[in-house]
Amino acid sequence: MEKSQNQKIEMVFPNGIELYIKREDLLHPIISGNKFRKLKYNIQEAKRLGHTTLLTFGGAFSNHILAVAGAGAEFGFKTIGIIRGEELESKIAENPTLAKAQELGMQFYFVSRTAYREKEEKAFANHLHELFGNFYMIPEGGTNELAIKGCEEILTDTDKAYFTHVACAVGTGGTISGLINSSTEKQQIIGFSSLKGAFLSDVIRNFVVKTNWNINDAYHFGGYGKVNDELIQFLNSFYSQTFIPLDPVYTGKMVFGVLDLIQKEYFPPNAKILMIHTGGLQGIKGMNFALQSKNNEIIRYDED
Known part of the structure; x- marks a missing residue:
């Protein structure tokens, strides 16, 4: 570093x-700039709680998505990115951000923009836990x-x-x-x-x-x-x-x-x-x- x-x-x-x-x-x-700062203590907390998976949210060219993928690769976490826009699923190779995040091991789950707006609802979180089991969730943009x-x-x-x-x-x-x-x-x-x-x-x-x-x-x-x-x-x-x-x-x-x-x-x-x-x-x-x-x-x- x-x-x-x-x-x-x-x-x-x-x-x-x-x-x-x-x-x-x-x-x-x-893990560039403020993303490094934002993830530092979240990574420590995830480790303290015994989590092995980080899950977060972002759009097509999200700095945060790539930073979480990089943090997972560096610190030994599985990473999952909930990506806004179902149409992007077939365009990963054309998208340098998503392609790099995938190369770093991130698993994607693409959702519609309508569904994405409900990402903070309890029902949406429950659905993600049904799909992916236990995880440490980091909000879109990383701010907490x-x-x-x-x-x-x-x-x-x-x-x-x-x-x-x-x-x-x-x-x-x-x-x-x-x-x-x-x-x-x-x-x-x-x-x-x-x-x-x-x-x-x-x-x-x-x-x-x-x-x-x-x-x-x-x-x-x-x-x-x-x-x-x-x-x-x-x-x-x-x-x-x-x-x-x-x-x-x-x-x-x-x-x-x-x-x-x-x-x-x-x-x-x-x-x-x-x-x-x-x-x-x-x-x-x-x-x-x-x-x-x-x-x-x-x-x-x-x-x-």
């Missing part, structure tokens, strides 16, 4: 602002109390002492909840929503008591998994300048938002900003496959 590191963004910013990115994407080649405990370890003591602002992408709310819990009162935590809608704040309040945070929902580019030419061009430009690859679903939108807000003088003079790279680079292959099918520009990055 590699260690994450803070990398300074060597660009000229107004008002004495400093910008860094924490390379959580370097934590592990498969143990996941937040893991995400509380993202910020180091040095980070807490030095940075005035911490920014991260927000999906299920687990990562930012951990950051908020471990932050100091002098720090401002900013979440950049990858989803449409303002419901995330209510979700996060279930896990935090501090008030030094806010959610910015102005940079979702149309919603979860949506991209446009402006975002793709930004990702490629940022990579050419910094050699830091960004995923188009989460971190890329967050970095775009932070840089835009800097230019709009949202941050105070001499702000020291830390952006959290939450990984997810495996999803670029799937996104590029979709972009190429439409003859669009693709996202450039180092596949190794």
